[in-house]
Each structure stands twice: as structure tokens, then as C-alpha cells.
Amino acid sequence: MNKVFLLLGANLGNPATQLAKALEKIESQVGKIEVCSSLYESEAWGVTDQPTFLNQVALVSTSLPPLDILDTIQTIENNLGRVRLSKWGARVIDIDILYFNHDCIQHERLVVPHPYLPDRRFVLVPLSEIAPSFTHPKLGLTTIDLLTQCEDSLDVHLYNPNDNDNAI
Template sequence: MNKVFLLLGANLGSPAQQLAKALIEIESQIGKIEACSSLYKSEAWGVTDQPVFLNQVALISTDLSPLDVLDNIQAIENNLGRVRLSKWGARVIDIDILYFNHDRIQHDRLIVPHPYLPDRRFVLVPLSEIAPSFTHPELGITTLDLLTQCEDNLEVHLYKPNDNDAIQID
């Protein structure tokens, strides 16, 4: 059984609902959800002139190959209304493969571990919640060590749906 860490993100529509729908589809089409982080609110990374994101990391057990997982998550994104207009732009759903077991994958469609993982607090914070001691297969250091060394200074906060600044974007 393969162990896959996925990052889910959304900043358009109703992001919390989109992430919940994505998890249902992931469990239906990819495999069993073994662990799931809390939701985290973060500023946009890369293209910053857009709404804040909600992000979450899930650990999935699957019999699928890496490319089959990729095909399934892209189908889930499309079914939930994802339109790819620009790199790092606003989106109703985004699902990325962070790790696939401890494998290193260099394919024209997929690079694992995710190449930007060490540089993004919005990935490392939820990942550290469910896999603090998971070791990066190329860098040989744990998630918590990656988070400690991360130079990204964008704020990442636990999302509370009843906050005054709860996300609801039309």
C-alpha cells in the first residue's frame, strides 16, 4: 500500500466546503484517508494580489501509481470547477502531491517530493501537524526541521470558521 501526502488549497467560492468536497472525492477515487490536518488560513504565495487561501494536508493510503494519483486528483479538481488560468493564481481547488512514499520521482508530468515544499510555510505548517517526523527523501531532514529552517515569512494561522474574517468569496 502506497502512502501519499496531498496538499489541498482553495481561495475562491467557499474554500472550506471545497476542501471538504475534495476529501470526499479523494477517499472515493484514490484511497483511504489515514490522517488529515486542520484547516489553515494563509496569504497567497507567488502571486500575492488575490484572496487568502485555506490549506490542508492529508495522508492517503492507495494502491494507485503516482501518475494514476495525479490523473485522479486532476479529474477531482476539474469536477469541482478548477479552471487553470495562471500559475499560482486564485482557484476553487488545488491538490498537489507532496510525497509518494519516500520515492523520488522525476517525470515530465510529476516531480516528487514537491519541489517547493521546503520553501512554503502554508505546506509545512499543516504537514507538521500530521507528520512532524516524516523525513524528506532528498534533504534527509524532518518536517519540523524544514519548518524551522523555512525562510518564507507569510503568515499561516489555524482557521476558525466563526472568526469575523471567515472566508467567503464570490
């Protein structure tokens, strides 16, 4: 079985509901969800003039090869209402492949490990919750090491729908 780490994110509509729906579809179409991180709220990265995001990382066991996973998660995004208007823009759902086993993939449609993974706290914080000692296959650093070295200063904290002051 292949192990794939997926990052889910949303900042339009009802992000918590959209992430839950995406996880259901991932479980039925990609493979068994082994573990999920908590939900984290984070400031937008790249294009900052937009609502905050909810993010979550899931580890999935799957028999699918990487490009089939990519096609499936893009279909899930489309079925949940994703419209690609601008890079790093607001969205109802986003699903990215972070890691596929310990493989390094350089394809015109897919680069794994995700090239921005070491630079984004909104990825590293939830990933460190479920895979703190997973080693980046190109950099040779664990998730915790990557988080410690990350220069991203954007706020990422546990999501609490009743209280947004749980900064990490």
C-alpha cells in the first residue's frame, strides 16, 4: 500500500464543512484515512488580502499511483465547487499532495514532495501533529526540523469555532 500525505484547505463558504466533505470523498475514492490532524486556522499565504484558511493534513493508505491520486483529488475539488481563478487565491476547497511514500516525483503535472512544503507553517504545523518525525526525502529533515527552520511568520493556530485566540 502507498502512503500519501494530503493537505486540505478552504477559506470560502463553510470551510470546516467542506474539509469534512472532502475527507469523506477521499476515503471513498482515494483510500483509507489512517490519521488526520486537527483543524488549524491560518492567515493566507502568497495572496494575503483574503479570508483566513482552515487547513488539515491527512495520511491516506492507497493502492493508487500518484497521477491517479492527483486526478481523483482534482475531481473531488471540482465536485465540491472549486473554481481556479488565480494562483493562491480564495477557494472553497484545495487538496495538495505533500508526500507520496518517500518518493521524489518530477512530472509536468506533479512535483513531490510538494515544493513549498518547507516554507509554509500552515502545512508544517498540522503535519507535525501527525508525522513529527517523517523525513523529507530530498532535504533529509524531519517535519519538526523543517518547522523549527521555517521562516514563515504567518499565524497558524488550532481552530476553535468559539474562540480564535489559541495561538501556537
